[in-house]
Amino acid sequence: MANQAAQAQRQTAGDGTPVEAEALRRLVRQFSVKLKAGLSVEKSLAALAGETRNRRLRQACAALHVSAAAGGSLALAMRAQGSAFDPFVIGMVEWGEKAKKLRPALASIADYLEHRARLERGLRSAVAQPLDALSFVLLATFVATVALAFLVKDIVPAAHAAESAAI
Secondary structure (H helix, E strand, C coil), X not given: CHHHHHHHHHCCCCCCCCCCHHHHHHHHHHHHHHHHCCCCHHHHXXXXXXXXXXXXXXXXHHHHHHHHHCCCCHHHHXXXXXXXXXXXXXXXXXXXXXXXXXXXXHHHHHHHHHHHHHHHHXXXXXXXXXXXXXXXXXXXHHHHHHHHHHHHHHHHHHHHHHHHHHC
């Protein structure tokens, strides 16, 4: 059994790129809810591996399930998945395992990830508004420059020619 856990911990899921934050948040929240409903860690991970749409997380859940079924540490198995899991998530899971409070730790992780997503959306919005205003100012400057170039090219020489003819 310990050999299976070691093998599951060495497996990597996917191509080494981080998982989308929203997919990770959803997975952690569902994991927490399943534990709160009374499912074991192994059964929760097996269910998540079957339900998760994200291929990378599905593979990671399957590897975590194998490790958990063999009695291995969930945090170590998560760490073995490369960048699939945020270091903060792994650290909180490790703390939850040591304190025998995995379910509350997962709920806290999900709350944190939701709060971080709200902050990121707010930041993007706060940055986008001034950029929109700047875009408008640049467009107005461009239109004014084109109009001024037209005036300099066509009207000023005509006015100068008319002034020369009058003299």
